């Protein structure tokens with residue numbers, strides 16, 4: 001049993017946002033992990049981006065899914081009742097295009113879930129499209145506003161792109177965040193050499209980003225709140241490396257796209273590592 005943010009988790013292996021949708025399939029897996037993070041929920045429904053949405057690289061994948069989701073209203077009426085039947089902790093990943101989207105979404109969901117993860121990697125429409133999470137002041141102001149709306153654990157998910165995660169984490173913690181999760185995907189581009197034009201511009205995940213993710217986790221480890229580490233975790237050993245780097249828990253993402261049952265093996269293997277003296 002793991003205790004973080006005054007919440008008990010059955011183990012330190014969580015399911016990262018976006019790779020298992022709303023968790024209604026593979027319930028054996030969702031019911032075995034410590035926590036399930038939903039895909040991003042936005043204020044309005046989003047159809048997502050046109051194909052190609054996923055592109056495989058030698059050691060990871062680039063995705064440009066575009067936050068496809070039914071919007072918070074349908075989420076509350078249709079998805080939430082199903083999610084609440086899962087036997088794990090549920091964190092809703094919240095995404096916004098405008099500063100006040102985050103508050104509005106969280107106010108609509110209320111205390112129906114175990115906590116929230118703020119995805120601040122989204123483009124800030126008001127400020128010309130840079131990610132909210134690339135500016136410590138903007139990130140902190142989202143947290144401060146949302147903090148007033150909920151007493152539930154508030155985790156802020158950091159982008160690793162073109163910013164120092166330590167600066168951003170400090171701003172978020174000062175503004176009332178209970179936890180930090182990182183890393184979100186890394187900016188990436190792939191070319192179609194026949195058409196001589198970009199094939200996909202999106203976020204890289206998977207084993208290719210693990211060393212960078214470990215570096216980022218280690219960089220924020222002293223931010224004063226628990227850190228959830230993710231990025232390329234494919235095995236129990238990978239997960240253990242994140243704990244050694246300073247994470248209190250880990251989240252598995254792309255690994256489930258290769259094998260939906262991967263988290264079960266990772267939990268088992270990690271137990272073996274945690275039993276060993278350091």
Ligand SMILES: Cc1cc2nc3c(=O)[nH]c(=O)nc-3n(C[C@H](O)[C@H](O)[C@H](O)COP(=O)(O)O)c2cc1C
Nearest residue numbers: 016017018039040119183184205206231232253254
């Ligand atoms: C297909 C796909 C969809 C994702 N959707 C979201 C999302 O909705 N919100 C979010 O915060 N992160 C999202 N992520 C990022 C993951 O949660 C995770 O931070 C990232 O992929 C790094 O972990 P990994 O290398 O284990 O996949 C998504 C990743 C993938 C591959």
